[in-house]
Amino acid sequence: MTRRRWVYRKDADGVMQAIEVLSDAELTLRLNAPVVGDSHYEGLRGPQGEDVGTRTKHKEFLKASGLAMADDFKNEWAQAQKQRDAFQQGASSKERREQLDRAFYQHFHK
Numbered sequence: 001m002t003r004r005r006w007v008y009r010k011d012a013d014g015v016m017q018a019i020e021v022l023s024d025a026e027l028t029l030r031l032n033a034p035v036v037g038d039s040h041y042e043g044l045r046g047p048q049g050e051d052v053g054t055r056t057k058h059k060e061f062l063k064a065s066g067l068a069m070a071d072d073f074k075n076e077w078a079q080a081q082k083q084r085d086a087f088q089q090g091a092s093s094k095e096r097r098e099q100l101d102r103a104f105y106q107h108f109h110k
Helices: 024-031 055-065 070-088 094-108
Strands: 005-010 016-021
Antiparallel strands (some): 005 016
16 A cells, blocks of 8 residues: 655645645656547447447538538627627618518518
């Protein structure tokens, strides 16, 4: 059984923090730990049971299915939100007013 060693140091706010001192073997194991990158794709299956367990397969599946991830539209949604906010604040354009006039006219003069 190994003993754990601790060093006490003050952090930026002056609060004492206990920091565990690792042996060389423990430090080596922690530094050589695998980086988890695309592990969330492991075992992923499509709706028909097809394998989409890698980033490449997932991307190909989306393209073939005509689908997209929500993150792909982040900038477009932000831009659309700006347009909605501007419209709600009364900044509608002349073109928009003309479209509405035409739609009302066509609806009520059938």
